[in-house]
Structure formats: C-alpha cells, structure tokens
Amino acid sequence: MAYEIKLDIFEGPLDLLLYLIKKNEIDIYDIPIALITEQYLEHVEIMKSLNLDLAGEYLVLAATLLHIKSKMLLPVPEDEESDDDEDPREMLVRQLLEYQAFKEAALNLDKMSVLGRDVFSRGYSPKEEEGEEEIPIREVGIFELVEAFRNAVSEAGNEELMEIDAEKISLSETINQIMDELNTKKMLSFTDLLGGLESKTRIIYTFLAILELMKMRVIRAYQAVSYGPIRICLAVGE
Amino acid sequence: MDNVKAIVEALIFVSDLPVSIDKIKEVLGEEVDKKEIAEVLATIKQEYEVRRGGVFLKEIAGGYQFRTGEDVAPWIKKMKAIKPLTLSPAAMETLAVVVYRQPIMKSDIEQVRGVDVSGVLRGLLEKNLVRMVGRKDVPGRPIIYGTTRKFLEVFNLRDLTDLPSLKEIEE
Amino acid sequence: MDNVKAIVEALIFVSDLPVSIDKIKEVLGEEVDKKEIAEVLATIKQEYEVRRGGVFLKEIAGGYQFRTGEDVAPWIKKMKAIKPLTLSPAAMETLAVVVYRQPIMKSDIEQVRGVDVSGVLRGLLEKNLVRMVGRKDVPGRPIIYGTTRKFLEVFNLRDLTDLPSLKEIEE
Numbered sequence: 001m002a003y004e005i006k007l008d009i010f011e012g013p014l015d016l017l018l019y020l021i022k023k024n025e026i027d028i029y030d031i032p033i034a035l036i037t038e039q040y041l042e043h044v045e046i047m048k049s050l051n052l053d054l055a056g057e058y059l060v061l062a063a064t065l066l067h068i069k070s071k072m073l074l075p076v077p078e079d080e081e082s083d084d085d086e087d088p089r090e091m092l093v094r095q096l097l098e099y100q101a102f103k104e105a106a107l108n109l110d111k112m113s114v115l116g117r118d119v120f121s122r123g124y125s126p127k128e129e130e131g132e133e134e135i136p137i138r139e140v141g142i143f144e145l146v147e148a149f150r151n152a153v154s155e156a157g158n159e160e161l162m163e164i165d166a167e168k169i170s171l172s173e174t175i176n177q178i179m180d181e182l183n184t185k186k187m188l189s190f191t192d193l194l195g196g197l198e199s200k201t202r203i204i205y206t207f208l209a210i211l212e213l214m215k216m217r218v219i220r221a222y223q224a225v226s227y228g229p230i231r232i233c234l235a236v237g238e
Numbered sequence: 239m240d241n242v243k244a245i246v247e248a249l250i251f252v253s254d255l256p257v258s259i260d261k262i263k264e265v266l267g268e269e270v271d272k273k274e275i276a277e278v279l280a281t282i283k284q285e286y287e288v289r290r291g292g293v294f295l296k297e298i299a300g301g302y303q304f305r306t307g308e309d310v311a312p313w314i315k316k317m318k319a320i321k322p323l324t325l326s327p328a329a330m331e332t333l334a335v336v337v338y339r340q341p342i343m344k345s346d347i348e349q350v351r352g353v354d355v356s357g358v359l360r361g362l363l364e365k366n367l368v369r370m371v372g373r374k375d376v377p378g379r380p381i382i383y384g385t386t387r388k389f390l391e392v393f394n395l396r397d398l399t400d401l402p403s404l405k406e407i408e409e
Numbered sequence: 410m411d412n413v414k415a416i417v418e419a420l421i422f423v424s425d426l427p428v429s430i431d432k433i434k435e436v437l438g439e440e441v442d443k444k445e446i447a448e449v450l451a452t453i454k455q456e457y458e459v460r461r462g463g464v465f466l467k468e469i470a471g472g473y474q475f476r477t478g479e480d481v482a483p484w485i486k487k488m489k490a491i492k493p494l495t496l497s498p499a500a501m502e503t504l505a506v507v508v509y510r511q512p513i514m515k516s517d518i519e520q521v522r523g524v525d526v527s528g529v530l531r532g533l534l535e536k537n538l539v540r541m542v543g544r545k546d547v548p549g550r551p552i553i554y555g556t557t558r559k560f561l562e563v564f565n566l567r568d569l570t571d572l573p574s575l576k577e578i579e580e
Contacts, residue, residue, distance in 0.1 A: 011499050012524035057524050101576045106505040108573050113565040117493035119476045120252045120485050143534045149334035152351050172340045173398040176384045179371040217375035235375030248463030248481040249488055265488045292419030306419040313416045314423050317436045400544055
C-alpha cells in the first residue's frame with residue numbers, strides 16, 4: 001500500500017475526502033472522480049480490515065462517489081446538454097466547500113483566548129464546574145432540567161417513569177390551563193372549554209385533561225338535566 | 239523573564255488564598271530570586287495605591303492577595319444582596335419532576351425522588367417556579383402542583399410542549 | 410459619589426461572572442447614569458492596559474470581567490496544575506457549525522459534517538457551550554440549538570459579532 005494512512009484523525013468521510021484532495025493536490029472544482037474514488041475506497045478497506053469501528057457514513061459517501069463516477073462515464077445526450085448541463089460532482093463539491101469552511105472556523109475558534117487555557121478569571125478553579133453549589137438560574141438550561149429529571153428518575157429506579165413524551169407534556173399543559181380557568185371562573189361548561197378550539201388535537205387533549213382531572217378527583221362534572229350542558233368545577237373550592 | 243510583574247500579579251489574581259513569596263518563587267523557578275519578587279510586589283502594591291481604584295494588593299497571613307478597599311464595602315454588600323435566582327441540584331430535580339409529571343402531588347414527587355421534598359418545594363413556590371394548581375378530592379385533600387408562567391420565562395420556553403423528551407435527549 | 414471608579418472596579422472584581430452595566434447601575438442607583446458608568450469602565454480598562462500588568466478588564470458576554478493576559482497562562486497553569494478545557498476536533502467542528510448557523514437543527518449539523526453528531530452534541534450540551542433554544546415550526550417540531558452565554562465566556566467574546574466571519578462559501 002502506497003498510502004500513508006492516518007486512521008483516527010478523520011472527523012468523517014468528508015474529512016477523509018478533503019484529505020485525499022489535498023494530498024493529491026487536486027483542484028476541488030475539478031475532482032478526478034475515478035482516482036479519488038479509488039483512493040477513498042482503499043482507505044475504507046484498510047479501516048475495515050483493521051476492524052476499526054467504521055461509521056456507516058463512510059459507506060454512504062463511497063456509494064455517492066461510485067454513483068458520480070458512473071454518471072460521469074455516461075455519454076451526455078446531445079439534445080439534453082443545453083438544459084441539463086449540471087456536473088454530477090457539483091453537489092459534492094458544494095458540500096466539501098461548506099465543510100472546509102467550518103473546519104477552518106473550528107480552527108479559528110480554537111485560536112481564541114479560551115478561558116481556563118489562555119486566560120483566567122479571578123480565583124479561577126478548574127473544579128468550578130462541579131459541586132453542590134447553587135447555580136444562578138439564568139445559567140440553567142433545559143438540558144440541565146432534563147438531566148435533573150433523569151437523575152431523579154434513575155435514583156428511584158422507576159422504569160415506568162422513564163418515558164417522557166410530547167403527549168404527556170401536552171396533557172399537563174392542557175390540565176394547567178383548565179385549572180387556571182377554573183381557579184378564576186369557578187365553573188365552566190364543557191362547551192366553554194371545547195368550543196373555542198379549532199385544532200382537533202387540542203380538543204382531544206382538553207377532553208383527556210378533563211377525564212384525567214376527574215379521575216384524580218380534582219374536578220367534578222355536573223349535569224342539571226339529561227342532555228343538558230355539562231358543567232365542571234373544582235372538587236374542592238378554596 | 240521580562241514580564242515578572244505581569245506573572246506575579248496574575249498568579250495572585252487567580253488564587254483563592256494569599257500567595258506567599260516562596261510559592262511565587264516555586265512557580266517562577268531559578269531565574270528569579272526572592273528579592274526580585276519582593277521588589278515586584280512592592281511595585282504592584284504601589285501602582286494600585288497610586289491609581290486609587292477599588293482594589294489593592296494586601297499582605298495577608300504571610301502572603302499577598304488582592305482585596306477591595308474598605309470604602310466600597312457598602313456597594314459590594316448591596317450587589318451581593320441582589321441575589322440572582324439560584325437552584326440547588328435538589329431543587330432542579332424536584333422542579334424537573336414537577337415539570338414532566340404535572341399536575342402532581344407532593345407525595346408523588348417524594349415517591350420519585352425518594353426523599354422528603356417539603357423544604358425544596360417551598361423554595362420553588364417562593365421563587366414562583368411552581369404553584370399550587372388545586373387540590374385533589376381525596377381524604378386529606380392533598381395539594382397538586384404545576385409549573386408557572388415564570389417557569390416558562392426563565393427557561394425560555396414558549397409552552398410546555400417546547401420541552402425536549404428524554405428520548406430526544408438520548409438520540 | 411466621588412469614588413465611582415473604585416466602586417465599579419470592586420464590583421467587577423468580586424463577581425464570579427461578567428458584570429453588565431445594567432447590574433452596576435442597579436447597585437449604584439439613581440445618582441449615576443449609564444453613560445458615566447461606561448466612561449468609568451473605559452477609564453479602568455485603559456489604566457490596566459497602560460500599566461501592562463498581568464490583569465486586564467475585558468468585555469465578555471455582555472458584561473465586564475477581569476482576566477489575565479495570555480502571556481502569563483503557562484505560569485498560572487504551572488501553579489494551579491490545571492488541565493485546560495479541551496475540545497476534540499469533532500467537538501470543535503460541531504461547535505463551529507452551531508456558532509455560525511444557529512439556530513440549527515441536529516440534522517443540519519449532520520448534513521454539514523457528514524457524520525452523526527449525537528455524542529458530540531451531547532458533550533457540548535453537558536459542557537453548557539450549546540443549548541436548546543426552541544423547536545422549529547415544522548412537522549415533528551425538531552429541537553433547534555444555539556450557543557450559550559458560557560460559550561461567550563469561555564471563548565473570551567463580548568458577543569457573537571466578535572467572531573471572525575465565516576469564509577464566504579462560493580456558490
């Protein structure tokens with residue numbers, strides 16, 4: 001094998017491709033696709049033979065390269081040439097250029113004065129990330145919240161609680177809204193709650209929320225006469 | 239080493255505790271002797287005194303430390319009193335359980351977290367992140383809790399459906 | 410209030426995070442306006458630059474903070490035995506895509522980088538350099554990501570416009 005293979009330094013298939021282009025001193029706008037495809041596949045083969053955990057993306061790009069190669073071998077029909085003269089490599093080139101720009105941007109970022117590496121603040125301590133201290137709320141993101149929930153749940157070891165899905169959350173939201181309205185208006189009719197809603201999902205959630213609240217015995221439903229309007233109110237007035 | 243002044247100043251600045259001349263010497267190595275360090279320290283000390291800012295270099299407990307001047311103390315106290323809203327990990331967990339399981343009773347939060355949450359819950363109520371949404375009509379009429387509008391504001395959410403699910407996080 | 414310079418300097422000195430002009434104004438009260446605070450900050454900044462010590466006043470993440478100069482970093486690391494925050498090239502690339510394309514969906518980051526970014530993105534979220542900023546109003550309402558205040562703090566930036574512009578991508 002004539003190539004010096006740098007295995008784990010590639011950040012992905014695009015990176016490998018860029019490396020090959022640079023190594024061969026190729027014009028990125030005019031990639032000799034047969035040559036590059038061949039070298040790319042050789043690298044992939046070596047990675048495979050070394051039992052490297054080869055990400056599927058490498059194979060996807062291999063397929064793309066082969067596809068482009070075959071397209072370029074096809075003779076372009078005379079009559080179509082004028083209105084369909086797109087180079088089959090165009091998409092790939094654009095993707096490579098974009099990736100290259102961000103790769104450069106990443107290097108530039110790395111050149112900034114990084115806190116804890118190039119510059120330090122007063123009393124800077126590398127441990128400041130950990131600990132049981134309270135963190136200012138503006139520093140708290142949703143991710144911390146989800147992590148906190150994950151912690152809470154995993155400590156409890158409660159499998160059933162693990163699923164958080166959008167539906168559950170929407171239901172909570174709807175329940176909250178209904179409780180808000182009941183806290184101010186004391187009594188609401190079913191139609192009050194359902195009437196103004198145009199989205200079918202919202203109507204379903206509202207209905208489920210009412211059922212849930214009744215099941216929890218937080219609200220009560222009344223009906224003065226059969227087929228009359230159903231009214232709901234808080235089960236316990238405060 | 240021509241920037242001894244800058245190095246010495248920075249070393250003291252980033253330390254939590256007063257820094258001794260010996261310690262500075264240890265970091266700077268053979269090139270610089272203690273006498274030079276002492277001279278540099280005197281220079282720095284004087285520079286801060288001359289410019290009459292809010293910070294001074296002080297000799298404390300056998301070492302050197304930057305400290306604020308005494309006259310600015312009232313303002314520092316005032317700023318520290320304007321406490322940003324903070325959350326302990328316990329508060330975060332409790333909040334998270336309320337967020338994803340609302341409307342929820344205190345006993346159910348405790349069931350998940352495995353500890354008493356009275357104090358933490360009170361804190362969240364005081365910070366107006368959690369509120370009582372009603373009472374459950376069972377013996378004891380337990381209060382049920384949910385999140386507030388302020389919770390959405392603080393976490394920059396349009397509504398609760400904006401919250402990511404665990405599944406999304408794991409992806 | 411004749412010692413505004415001293416007070417402002419001390420307030421910044423004692424804070425763990427960058428301090429905004431608004432915050433300073435809140436502490437100083439009605440007597441001092443924002444324009445005066447900005448002027449005082451400029452004065453302090455200049456004084457530190459002129460004396461060429463180890464510490465400088467910097468504008469970071471919408472506020473002001475004292476930070477050490479870059480040339481003294483080796484000695485600080487030596488004293489504190491600090492292992493600096495490091496990001497892998499994959500993390501840096503992913504961060505760069507988020508920085509310049511925010512708000513961005515995970516799938517768009519992957520489109521640019523050509524690889525799955527789940528693990529890397531998770532790391533960036535954990536380091537609090539990237540956060541979820543919301544959801545996109547398209548079917549599935551995918552999460553969109555952006556950079557955090559901490560990103561600005563860590564990379565010594567006043568705001569995002571401080572960043573060099575991305576090399577124009579030829580059409």
